[in-house]
Amino acid sequence: MSSNSFAERLLLNDVSCVFLIQSKNEADEPVFAYVAVTGAKLGLFRFALKQPLFDAGMYGDILLTGEGTPSEKDRKYMTERYGFNHEDMQHITLP
Numbered sequence: 001m002s003s004n005s006f007a008e009r010l011l012l013n014d015v016s017c018v019f020l021i022q023s024k025n026e027a028d029e030p031v032f033a034y035v036a037v038t039g040a041k042l043g044l045f046r047f048a049l050k051q052p053l054f055d056a057g058m059y060g061d062i063l064l065t066g067e068g069t070p071s072e073k074d075r076k077y078m079t080e081r082y083g084f085n086h087e088d089m090q091h092i093t094l095p
Contacts, residue, residue, distance in 0.1 A: 017036070017037050017042060018034060018035070018036045018037075018063065018078075018082055018084050019034070019035050019036075019037065019045075019060075019089075020032060020033075020034055020070065020084075020086075020089055021033050021034075021035060021056055022069065023054075025067075029067060029068075030067070030068050030069065031065065031066065031067055031068075032065065032066055032067075032068070032069060032070055033056055033062055033063075033064070033065040034062070034063040034064045034065075034070075034078055034082075034084065035056040035057075035059070035060040035061065035062055035063065036060050036061045036063055036082070037059055037060035038060070041059045041060060044059055045059035045060060063078070063082065064077065064078060
């Protein structure tokens with residue numbers, strides 16, 4: 001196991017993709033999560049997205065979660081910390 005922190009591994013390109021996932025919680029309220037998925041788990045992650053129950057933590061590292069949609073502060077943090085490009089992102093919305 002690597003002794004590097006997750007941020008260091010991300011910066012060293014040991015993580016292939018960061019996704020913003022938007023869904024609803026048990027109370028039917030909107031929630032979001034930024035998830036970093038390694039290349040080794042990317043295929044499983046994409047398959048799991050199509051399943052009725054999805055636990056992002058099983059397929060990647062949860063970087064940030066919240067209720068509603070990401071605030072401007074959240075978006076700025078993800079851009080500055082992880083280089084996440086909100087303009088070029090792939091939108092993933094789960095039922």
